[in-house]
Amino acid sequence: xxxxxxxxxxxxxxxxxxxxxxxxxxxxFINTTEADDGKTAWAxxxxxxxxxxxxxxxxxxxxxxxxxxxxxxxxxLCALKVLMVTAEAQRDQIIEAAKAGVNGYIIKPxxxxxxxxxxxxxxxxxxxxxx
Amino acid sequence: MNTAADDDxxxxxxxxxxxxxxxxxxxxxxxxxxxxxxxxxxxVFRGFHTIKGGAGFLGFExxxxxxxxxxxxxxxxxxxxxxxxxxxxDAVLEAVDRLQTMLAATAAGKPLKPVPxxxxxxxxxxxxxxxxxxxxxxAAQAKPEEPAGTGSVNISDxxxxxxxxxLHGSGQGPGSAPPAAAAAPALSADTQLLEPSEEPETAxxxxxxxxxxxxxxxxxxxxxxxxLVGELVLVRNRLKTLCGRxxxxxxxxxxxxxxxxxxxxxxxxxRVRMQxxxxxxxxxxxxxxxxxxxxxxxxxxxxxxxxTGLDKNLVEALADPLVHMVRNSVDHGIELPAQRIAAGKPAxxxxxxxxxxxxxHILITVADDGAGxxxxxxxxxxxxxxxxxxxxxxxxxxxxxxxxxFLPGFTTxxxxxxxxxxxxxxDVVKSSIDAIxxxxxxxxxxxxxxxxxxxxxxxxxxxxxxxxxxxxxFLALPVAPVLDVCVLDPAQIRKLDRWDVMLYRNETxxxxxxxxxxxxxxxxxxxxxxxxTQVDGERYGFVLSRVFAREEVVIKPFGAMLRGxxxxxxxxxxxxxxxxxxxxxxxxARAGSAIR
Numbered sequence: 001x002x003x004x005x006x007x008x009x010x011x012x013x014x015x016x017x018x019x020x021x022x023x024x025x026x027x028x029f030i031n032t033t034e035a036d037d038g039k040t041a042w043a044x045x046x047x048x049x050x051x052x053x054x055x056x057x058x059x060x061x062x063x064x065x066x067x068x069x070x071x072x073x074x075x076x077l078c079a080l081k082v083l084m085v086t087a088e089a090q091r092d093q094i095i096e097a098a099k100a101g102v103n104g105y106i107i108k109p110x111x112x113x114x115x116x117x118x119x120x121x122x123x124x125x126x127x128x129x130x131x
Numbered sequence: 132m133n134t135a136a137d138d139d140x141x142x143x144x145x146x147x148x149x150x151x152x153x154x155x156x157x158x159x160x161x162x163x164x165x166x167x168x169x170x171x172x173x174x175v176f177r178g179f180h181t182i183k184g185g186a187g188f189l190g191f192e193x194x195x196x197x198x199x200x201x202x203x204x205x206x207x208x209x210x211x212x213x214x215x216x217x218x219x220x221d222a223v224l225e226a227v228d229r230l231q232t233m234l235a236a237t238a239a240g241k242p243l244k245p246v247p248x249x250x251x252x253x254x255x256x257x258x259x260x261x262x263x264x265x266x267x268x269x270a271a272q273a274k275p276e277e278p279a280g281t282g283s284v285n286i287s288d289x290x291x292x293x294x295x296x297x298l299h300g301s302g303q304g305p306g307s308a309p310p311a312a313a314a315a316p317a318l319s320a321d322t323q324l325l326e327p328s329e330e331p332e333t334a335x336x337x338x339x340x341x342x343x344x345x346x347x348x349x350x351x352x353x354x355x356x357x358x359l360v361g362e363l364v365l366v367r368n369r370l371k372t373l374c375g376r377x378x379x380x381x382x383x384x385x386x387x388x389x390x391x392x393x394x395x396x397x398x399x400x401x402r403v404r405m406q407x408x409x410x411x412x413x414x415x416x417x418x419x420x421x422x423x424x425x426x427x428x429x430x431x432x433x434x435x436x437x438x439t440g441l442d443k444n445l446v447e448a449l450a451d452p453l454v455h456m457v458r459n460s461v462d463h464g465i466e467l468p469a470q471r472i473a474a475g476k477p478a479x480x481x482x483x484x485x486x487x488x489x490x491x492h493i494l495i496t497v498a499d500d501g502a503g504x505x506x507x508x509x510x511x512x513x514x515x516x517x518x519x520x521x522x523x524x525x526x527x528x529x530x531x532x533x534x535x536x537f538l539p540g541f542t543t544x545x546x547x548x549x550x551x552x553x554x555x556x557x558d559v560v561k562s563s564i565d566a567i568x569x570x571x572x573x574x575x576x577x578x579x580x581x582x583x584x585x586x587x588x589x590x591x592x593x594x595x596x597x598x599x600x601x602x603x604x605f606l607a608l609p610v611a612p613v614l615d616v617c618v619l620d621p622a623q624i625r626k627l628d629r630w631d632v633m634l635y636r637n638e639t640x641x642x643x644x645x646x647x648x649x650x651x652x653x654x655x656x657x658x659x660x661x662x663x664t665q666v667d668g669e670r671y672g673f674v675l676s677r678v679f680a681r682e683e684v685v686i687k688p689f690g691a692m693l694r695g696x697x698x699x700x701x702x703x704x705x706x707x708x709x710x711x712x713x714x715x716x717x718x719x720a721r722a723g724s725a726i727r
Contacts (some may be wrong), residue, residue: 013181015144019188022140058180060173072305087184091286098294101305105291109187125295 001123003028006048010034010041010055010067011085020054020085026112027119038062042070045077052081052119057097065100072101081122144185145238146347151178152234153413155227159220160416166215176205182230193243194233200251201226203258212260222253224417350443353404360393360400361593361685365704367393368682372706401590405440408486408495411450412437415457419482422461429478430465435485441493442590448567449495449587452560456497456583457482459557464501464581474578476500492611493589498582504575506532509541516540531669533573537561565717568594568609568700596684596713598705599662600677602651605711607684607703608662608673612716615663616678633672635663640672643720648698666720673716682706686713697722 007024009032011017017034024032033048035041037059045053053071057064064084071077084097084105094105103122106115155178161171183198201223207213229250233243286294299305370386416432423430465471465480472478481500486493506529513519513535527535535541539558557573564571569587588594588611596607597616615635623633624642631642640663646653662673684703689696698719705711 012177013147013185015140015147015185016181016188018140018143019185056184058177060177087180087187089285089287091284091290094286094291095294098291098298098305103305108184109190121292125299 001120004031005029005051007032007052007054008035008041008044008050010036010038010053010059010064012037012056012059016056016085023110023112023115024054027116038064038067038070041067045071045080050080052083052122054083054085057084057086065097068097068100068102081126083118083122141189141237143347144189145234148182148185149234151182152227152230153410154178155230156417157413159224159227160413160420162215163220163420169209172205172209176202176209179205191233191237191243193245194230194237196251197226197229197233197246200246200254200258201230204254207258207260213257218253219257222250222257224421225250226254348403353400353443356400357404360397363393364397364593364683365685368706369704369708397593401442401593402440404442404444404590406443406446407438407440408446408449408493409434409437410446411453412484412486415453415482415484418454419457419461422458423465423480426462427467428461428465428480429468430461430480430482433481433483435483436487439486439488439493441587445493445567445587445590448563449585452563452571452585453484453495453497455557455560457484460497460499460501460581464499464503466502470502488589489586492586495585495587496582497585498580500580503577503580504533504536504573505577506575509533509535513538513541530574533575536573537571568611570612570717594684594686594703594713596682596703597662598679598682598684598711599660599675600679601645601649601675602654604649604651605705605709606645606675607682607705607711607713608664609700609713609716610681612664612666613662614665614670617661617663619659619661619672619674621659635670635672638670640670642672642674645673645675648719648722664716666716669720671716671720673719684711684713 007029009017009020009024011020011034014034014036017036021032021034024030033044033050035044038055039061041053041055042062044050053067055064055067062070068082068084071080071082081103082101084102085108086093086105087108089105089107097105103125104118106118110118155175158171158175158178161168162175165171179198179202183195183202186192186194186198204213204219204223208215208219213219229246236243295305367386367389371390374383374386412434415434419430419432460482461480465482466474466476468478471480483498484496485498486495488494510524510527510532514521514524518538518541519535536557537560541556541558561571564585564587567587569585571586572584573581574584575581594607595610597610597613599606599608620633624631625633627639631644632639633642634640642661644653657676659674659676660678662675662678664671664673682705684705686701687703688701689699693699698715700713700715700718702710702712
């Protein structure tokens with residue numbers, strides 16, 4: 001899996017951004033940028049080129065779900081991969097995210113191994129979609 | 132993650148979670164006022180949620196459990212299935228306190244104790260709606276918020292994969308087309324986001340908006356910076372002295388510029404160290420409310436000037452004295468509702484805390500509209516306790532009587548109440564404020580209330596001082612309490628009790644001879660100066676040889692061996708490069724009283 005993909009980490013809690021960033025770095029993904037809420041993330045996405053967004057769900061201003069919906073309805077960004085970070089794997093909630101076009105979800109707290117599995121699953125689907 | 136990075140993240144987490152917990156405390160107070168404010172409920176929920184997330188990664192299980200339980204309560208609140216009531220407030224406040232304790236324990240490297248079963252149970256019960264719903268949901272068309280986990284069904288990874296298959300086609304993912312076409316297994320070139328070959332490595336790098344303008348700095352680094360600025364100020368003072376007072380020419384101009392820049396730098400570093408007093412004030416509405424509740428009283432707390440900034444160390448130093456005064460006000464000042472109504476006042480007492488900058492000082496006022504203090508009672512009490520001779524007590528003015536509460540060992544309530552009177556009293560408040568170079572004063576009108584005023588310097592590191600000489604010694608006197616400087620006329624000195632006194636503007640002034648204190652001989656015929664000061668609400672005249680100039684001095688604390696010397700606050704280096712001791716006027720006046 002390509003380690004050079006550009007990843008945007010979105011969380012309003014800077015400790016959490018650091019944790020996610022460190023885990024991604026441990027996996028070899030070093031091309032990361034951070035945003036502290038959905039609105040900043042949206043502006044960052046407009047200004048740059050990214051391959052993957054790892055976003056928290058529960059944020060003030062613009063939630064992760066709203067960010068996801070915005071991404072999917074934007075002509076340029078609609079193909080962006082989105083991994084949603086959430087506290088619980090609640091069925092109705094995950095279904096809602098899936099309908100909105102999420103690529104995957106991961107439950108806090110997670111390890112580098114789990115994160116790797118999630119990223120690989122996303123990559124697999126993308127690869128077969130491209131095939 | 133390696134251990135070093137873990138420690139680093141833990142420190143970050145503690146700092147950030149600490150801020151969140153503090154905000155939660157403030158939001159709890161707001162919540163009492165606006166119990167149905169959905170944004171507020173969401174914010175509180177998010178606060179617990181965020182801490183839970185971080186704590187989970189760091190393995191602080193009791194913190195996760197506690198936040199989770201509190202989260203459930205707020206989830207129930209914002210969904211309108213339960214309502215805010217006193218028992219709920221008490222439980223969530225306890226949760227916030229417990230969280231604070233846990234953060235402190237973690238910071239101290241102690242293992243976390245599990246959440247008390249009783250608290251967990253209470254929170255759980257509060258999150259569960261009773262038989263009938265209490266209120267309609269606060270807002271039906273609310274944003275999709277992440278609900279908390281209780282009682283809902285979780286999804287498994289396999290189910291999610293199946294769901295994606297169903298939505299996007301077997302083994303395929305979303306993101307290939309806008310939502311309208313998302314369900315179709317559309318394949319465009321854009322899909323290869325995770326594939327290296329398709330995306331050129333050399334994508335234009337566009338500057339991204341900065342995430343955060345703030346930087347977290349260790350206070351030790353700030354202290355070091357402040358220290359260096361202090362040294363710089365000392366060198367500047369020396370250069371100024373070397374150039375002479377009315378120096379001309381390029382050197383003087385350069386020194387004048389240096390002076391200007393040093394001043395600016397000093398102000399800038401001080402500003403960095405400034406924190407709004409809100410940090411301390413924020414806890415008081417809650418504290419007052421808790422104390423009031425336990426006493427069956429009612430109190431409304433008003434805060435003014437919370438944005439006033441002062442040095443971080445001072446904010447911390449003021450916290451305990453203020454806590455004590457707020458407790459005192461509610462405990463001893465504000466009356467029971469029935470008494471208040473009988474006195475023609477509203478049942479709910481008012482407590483106001485205000486802060487404002489006055490020159491290079493900050494003035495903090497704690498005022499209540501309670502019963503006030505009977506100064507005659509204080510007078511009698513001081514004599515009865517043997518703190519004051521009856522004749523001395525009789526001479527005290529109303530104002531002076533009130534200041535008696537600051538005497539060590541003075542407690543007016545017959546029975547020491549559990550809340551305010553734990554053997555420590557206003558004397559401790561006073562000594563901690565003295566320690567930071569501040570002063571405290573009390574005013575009161577029986578029946579109308581009491582007001583305590585604290586004056587504190589804005590910073591601890593740099594002190595405007597009056598440079599004086601006693602014999603061959605140099606001393607620095609803090610400028611703030613100095614009222615006047617004049618030449619001493621020995622003919623005016625009279626003896627009163629054990630003191631040498633003189634009349635100064637129709638008031639008796641007690642004299643303190645610095646020569647005596649330093650053990651220096653008084654040279655006959657040498658002209659002497661008098662520095663008139665106001666210390667602890669009393670005027671003293673300090674007698675010394677010469678008065679040089681006003682100078683900004685950098686306080687260098689004494690080493691461990693010299694610390695605690697009565698009458699001395701520290702040392703500094705003068706513009707001439709000599710060491711000068713900094714006098715603690717209040718301490719010196721006290722020492723002077725004790726010797727006699």
